[in-house]
Amino acid sequence: MRGLRVHAKTTSHFAPPIHHAWLRYSSSNWPCQSFVVVPCQTGASTPQIWERILVRTLTIAAFLCVSLFAVTVLGQHTLDIVESNGLSENRIDLVIMGDGYTSGEQQDFASDAQNAIDHLFGKRPSKQYREFFNIVTISTISNESGADHPATSEYVDTFYDCAYDCAGLGHLICCDYSTILSVAGTEYPAYDVALLLVNDQQYGGSGGPVAIASTSPLSSDIPFHESGHVFAGLGDEYDSAYPGYVCEDIYPNISFTADRNDLKWNYWVDEDTPLPTPESAAVNNQEPVGAYEGACYETVGLFRPVYECVMRSLNNDFCAVCTEQMVLSYYGFVEPVDTYSPAQDSHVGVYGDSIDFFVEAVEPTPNTLAYTWDLDGEIVSWSDSADLEFLFSCVDQGEHQLTVTVSDLTNMVMVDPGNLMTMSVSWTVTRTDDGPVENCDDQDAGGDACLDGGYCPGKSGCGCHAIQARRTLFSSLLPLIYL
Numbered sequence: 001m002r003g004l005r006v007h008a009k010t011t012s013h014f015a016p017p018i019h020h021a022w023l024r025y026s027s028s029n030w031p032c033q034s035f036v037v038v039p040c041q042t043g044a045s046t047p048q049i050w051e052r053i054l055v056r057t058l059t060i061a062a063f064l065c066v067s068l069f070a071v072t073v074l075g076q077h078t079l080d081i082v083e084s085n086g087l088s089e090n091r092i093d094l095v096i097m098g099d100g101y102t103s104g105e106q107q108d109f110a111s112d113a114q115n116a117i118d119h120l121f122g123k124r125p126s127k128q129y130r131e132f133f134n135i136v137t138i139s140t141i142s143n144e145s146g147a148d149h150p151a152t153s154e155y156v157d158t159f160y161d162c163a164y165d166c167a168g169l170g171h172l173i174c175c176d177y178s179t180i181l182s183v184a185g186t187e188y189p190a191y192d193v194a195l196l197l198v199n200d201q202q203y204g205g206s207g208g209p210v211a212i213a214s215t216s217p218l219s220s221d222i223p224f225h226e227s228g229h230v231f232a233g234l235g236d237e238y239d240s241a242y243p244g245y246v247c248e249d250i251y252p253n254i255s256f257t258a259d260r261n262d263l264k265w266n267y268w269v270d271e272d273t274p275l276p277t278p279e280s281a282a283v284n285n286q287e288p289v290g291a292y293e294g295a296c297y298e299t300v301g302l303f304r305p306v307y308e309c310v311m312r313s314l315n316n317d318f319c320a321v322c323t324e325q326m327v328l329s330y331y332g333f334v335e336p337v338d339t340y341s342p343a344q345d346s347h348v349g350v351y352g353d354s355i356d357f358f359v360e361a362v363e364p365t366p367n368t369l370a371y372t373w374d375l376d377g378e379i380v381s382w383s384d385s386a387d388l389e390f391l392f393s394c395v396d397q398g399e400h401q402l403t404v405t406v407s408d409l410t411n412m413v414m415v416d417p418g419n420l421m422t423m424s425v426s427w428t429v430t431r432t433d434d435g436p437v438e439n440c441d442d443q444d445a446g447g448d449a450c451l452d453g454g455y456c457p458g459k460s461g462c463g464c465h466a467i468q469a470r471r472t473l474f475s476s477l478l479p480l481i482y483l
Ligand SMILES: [Zn+2]
Pocket: 237, 253, 305, 306, 309, 310, 311, 318, 319, 320, 321, 322, 323
């Protein structure tokens, strides 16, 4: 049937992006030392990967219910909608939780959660793609403040029973994961990713079924690092040894070779950059992209893209290679188009009739989306925006296929092998009369200039486009798109 919505994607956008984590770790037997990871305070870290927890059972009605009642109190848990950017079925739902906050410290949790959000979305690419997220907090009252410190025999009664010194590592925090996941799933079933803040000023955190970070200022970049594992399946780029762990060739940012032909990210490497790349060639932490030896817990034989990336040490940005994978991972959750109008796929009209076609896309900031409209496979020259006023006088009698293609042209992604960042919507339009056909794409046809600098098709019936303001807005964004 012609005119149905066309999806460029061929795979479910809800498929877990890091299959290796699912394979390696069973949620039924989480040995703390096998999945926990948190960079050492010096910048070197121990291994880890925390699984993306995927639960998408919330219906649209339930979402609206939660939105209408932004605060829900159940027992000692309180759910707050911090940021709602769209329906959960086409957004990444991030839930931020807390442990070791007493009833008198609930405002501290709200403040700490906001700080974590500001930090997490303060750097690329989450900064540009914040619109792709819904953010909620679940505050929980603990009987006592802080966390356990077994090494010094300090114990407190907290709801999620978080404790430092996990696996004998002072900065490693482990908690009661089953309770965390149970509360998250009960309070906010749509959540995709959970972050737990531990109300303790000692540096520490971990990855695993949830990302965990203490409220020490030194821990503030831990969630950012962990997001690289959970979203994009990135490997650790540091080279400090992790006894008993053998790096596998499964990470997009770790290479077992420096050969230019076989380097996974060779399209990011300039021709004049030597491979392998000596650290002396680095002009700064992240330039040039090359193949620097030392990664994934090995000092030799494994290569990383840049000198320093947040996957190697905290308080850095993601490198270009990791950034690209992060953006692609967002599009594993979120399709470019939220809605479109009209919803019906078939439309009939005669000379003088018109229909406004429109797509509502999920826009990065700045907006790097491009819209291409084509009619029967030919680019329509009279629209490059999210809407198009279709004029039946511009087509001949019969059935036609109108398609809009939305593509994210961000320069943070060079290769999109799954075509995740492009989506098309199609309609069938049928003109039933055999009246005259206006020349709607030829400026020599005698039309008038539009206020937005575009072109009005011929005067006899076509007229200027009805939605000038919106077109002007999108036209002004074109220079950004092509940066
Ligand atoms: Zn990196």
